[in-house]
Amino acid sequence: MTNPTPTRDAAEQLALDALHLSARPFPASTKVHKAGTLHPAVRVPHREITLGPTLEHVGGLTRATPNAPLRVYDTGGPYTDAAFVPDLRRGLPVVRSWLQPHPDLEALPEHSSAYTRALHEDGGPLVFPAARAPLRARPGRNVTQMHAARTGVVTPEMEFVAIRENLRQQAAFTDRHAHAGAGFPGLPQASIPREVTPEFVRQEVARGRAVIPASINHPELEPMIIGRNFRTKVNANIGNSAVTSSVAEEVEKMVWATRWGADTVMDLSTGRHIHRTREWILRNSAVPIGTVPIYQALEKVGGVAEDLTWALYRDTLIEQAEQGVDYFTVHAGVRLAHLPLTARRRTGIVSRGGSILAKWCLAHHRENFLYTHFEEICEIMAAYDVTFSLGDGLRPGSVEDANDAAQFAELDTLGELTAVAWRHDVQTMIEGPGHVPLHLLQENMARQFAVCQEAPFYTLGPLTTDVAPGYDHITSAIGAAVIGWMGTAMLCYVTPKEHLGLPDREDVREGVVAYRVAAHAADLAKGVPGAQDRDNALSRARFEFRWEDQFNLSLDPERARSFHDATLPAEAAKTAHFCSMCGPHFCSMKLSHELRGADVLAGLEAKAQEFREFGSALYLNAPDLNAPDLNAADLSAPERP
């Protein structure tokens, strides 16, 4: 690796940019915390959205009825807390205070990775100033959440995620006004509890149906859970490439992505300063960070895939684990024997990691070294509680290649590797496609459930068509919502720039919000308790023309407001009983309100009673003269003179 002329400017600039851009609360929102009961050190953040009162105009009087605030799941970390003053050079405060001291962990006097040690000696620019000593499991100990779960221990992380998921404060409300969920026809049903308890979390982690990606070296993390019986999660990819973008931009992209709702972030950097970029990201991230270690390994051998070695890769895993990466994509399912199955594909191998390993395998005519060393990798994962994200290196890159033999051969292998990882009590999720048309999604989910025993599925989209570059956040949000409904636990976002270039800030926002939409659509379908509360609150605000509440309750308050204000910027329009879409005379909601005036409503109630008694009958075939207010005169001349 070559470094540019050393300068402090870059680091300085980095802190500055981020301070300006994303560290601010959402409008009308406050950060609230709820403490654990099993673990008092646990302090779980939610966002509470304050709502305006409902105004009723009766005669000349206006009656104001207050509305309770709505509490929502919050991925934004301290950055959206008004009380928080960010300082990127110090990093975020420690959330998981229980990690140190911890009976099964030891602080290492120096990094175990030779690469890290050499880099530290080198010095150079962009060094993160507030480094900590790395932690590792004491010899013979297993510190994974899965190991704890299987030995019956409810960890602080488990209580944290239970409180975090469990948003049913308005339980009575929820019960009355929410639809029951329903599984996708023909697939095994979810087992979503009415209330998420720490014990439920423990059970799900123990049986491998959920993961809590939480490296012991990432104490800044606000723990979260990924599993089909929890809220559907969203991952955002960031990372520079050799062509463009700086360290500062990448850190800011992480903060930005979590602001809009990314539950985890993958740093896919492939250019210069991979190690240092990652350090800045991790120390400032409240969400789990995932990586694909083979990318950095390839940089270390100058981009020559054939020169990759297990020793080098192993050192890279340890390097990253000691920085605090929470999950690793490992393409151990790209077996040599599967490669011939890709020979006649429309688009070959489209996973970067997959193609790197394929190249290695073919150059050496040997089995993938990630596969042959998989047990050793498990041992490293267990020592730091890094979660596997078993990569789908042979995922389809086009509609034509969907559900082909290469893809499913790899999935079968991932199922076998899941069983191995679970023998080590290593948390595991499974990556999935890719490009898959709607009607082929079900087979993906069914096979994944079967061969991976419901280990969390983590899909890229899927994109349901190839024909819309520039709109692939939409082609894929469609697939993501449907496969989320089917049972996929985390959806990896796709931005509008997919296939065309590196996403910028606005692309990241578009991608994340599109995926929050998909995830929420999936949660409504799955029937996640409390999920519909936000829809109900927003629709009620809409019906009552509480425009400010409507903006504030939306996934992107800024955009909702600016779109409204594009045509009606005046402050008075924020309480107007119409918008520019239909204008004042054609606002159906306004008309609906007029229909609900006290007299009309009383009349409707009486009619409802009649209706129940007489039912509705068809005039045209057989006029029903008993029907309320329909008589023979209506048939010829219902209009007023």
Add this chain to the structure above:
Amino acid sequence: MTNPTPTRDAAEQLALDALHLSARPFPASTKVHKAGTLHPAVRVPHREITLGPTLEHVGGLTRATPNAPLRVYDTGGPYTDAAFVPDLRRGLPVVRSWLQPHPDLEALPEHSSAYTRALHEDGGPLVFPAARAPLRARPGRNVTQMHAARTGVVTPEMEFVAIRENLRQQAAFTDRHAHAGAGFPGLPQASIPREVTPEFVRQEVARGRAVIPASINHPELEPMIIGRNFRTKVNANIGNSAVTSSVAEEVEKMVWATRWGADTVMDLSTGRHIHRTREWILRNSAVPIGTVPIYQALEKVGGVAEDLTWALYRDTLIEQAEQGVDYFTVHAGVRLAHLPLTARRRTGIVSRGGSILAKWCLAHHRENFLYTHFEEICEIMAAYDVTFSLGDGLRPGSVEDANDAAQFAELDTLGELTAVAWRHDVQTMIEGPGHVPLHLLQENMARQFAVCQEAPFYTLGPLTTDVAPGYDHITSAIGAAVIGWMGTAMLCYVTPKEHLGLPDREDVREGVVAYRVAAHAADLAKGVPGAQDRDNALSRARFEFRWEDQFNLSLDPERARSFHDATLPAEAAKTAHFCSMCGPHFCSMKLSHELRGADVLAGLEAKAQEFREFGSALYLNAPDLNAPDLNAADLSAPERP
């Protein structure tokens, strides 16, 4: 109605705007026409996209293999034809030359609508200069496509749409490389033929499972078909409201919407100059135009719903039918007896037409006059071949209200009205929701199939969540794709401005393309023959780094190109084997190509043979020493020194 100071400026400006903005071909595209055989006057346009050659570099040589052009369905009308010089003041040329003379039609000496006659006498601004005499069926004749179909006649329109739908020029290609479609689990399957023949079209129209909205007064129309066994169609709504936008803007929006893929356009104008705006739109539209006549009727009574009368509404229907409106939304299913069912809804009645009629019904305590006069409406529809779009005035406006008693009571009524319309041989489609979460879509489709006997379903979205104003093109594209797969025949778009304001040009483009994505995703799932050809061609271009072809094949070539060029603007990047997303060293497609070099590919073929013989076995539980290139040495030290 009050007119502003008369001036020619507005009309002048109108022609000018449109000339500048949208009348241009797509890049690398030419308009091609195919003539009918049953009806030689039929001339069906398609768009043909020219592709660059596939370049192979072998040794020092480059071999170029030409690629056949791809022919695609084209909604753009003459505006995307390089040979066409638009003149909005003259209108588009006549396509349906067979309408005049026609044995069953007569040209009227004057308009039948009293309102139209009065308006013509008034003069005033914005008069369309090139008016034609209106046509009407001769007394006793029925000129609907359905009537013709039922009497065994294959009309020119039927042959037109058969040729238009039938894009299987690359049949051999299609057969080999496309997935078979599959219906949504649990719903009645589609009956999509391998080839769309004029006779198949006739059968589908005869049994009411498809409609060809084609008013006899809209000769500029390029006929199209809406039905579950054809390509999924998209409607775009345009129209000014009292708050904003001009006539010129609306005409331009129509041209613009069809450019991006709108199959039909609804003019929902509610402000001034409704009649004249519509005239300009119709005379310049090659796609079917739909309206909601009750909007104009309400304008005529100064916005006082109670003052609406059947006579007034009837005159409005005739006024619009003689202008050439192709389909009318008629909210005849909003029965008085259904209204009590809306009393406890989260968001009341959200259809503008529905709320107007509800207000009328309640004010008079009488049955909806559209319902009581439905047979007379049918007679008008038959005289001009206007197609019914039976409005869903009680559609849900929030997730909570989805699939409620009010919605389904109305749907049942629409089913009964469909049977009545069909007795008059009047073509009929059924409008559907609205706000419906994913898992409740199936019930909508199942009930619609059952009670409306597969009359084409035409849904607004549906929006799968309420929480994302500003992104409702996405919340709804998700629902649209899924319900399209289920069997909905036309998807009414939703723009990003939905619920917030009147869409502008860019919103229309965003909305239309999002819905083209949804419709195409549905077509792939349904297995529409030839649909996947475009995906395959684009993915092949992608894999071969034919960037120009990739842009040109996409739904929005301009956006694809500009997104790519945002980071790599140089001309050389258009043939580069990477983009800024991953950079040159990490491009998986580039790596895939290297893997396919002649030697490697030969090796893969041999491996494929071995693989089929030995199968894949799991190393970790039981190392398979027969597996190709896996031996004991690999297990311990697979890396090179």
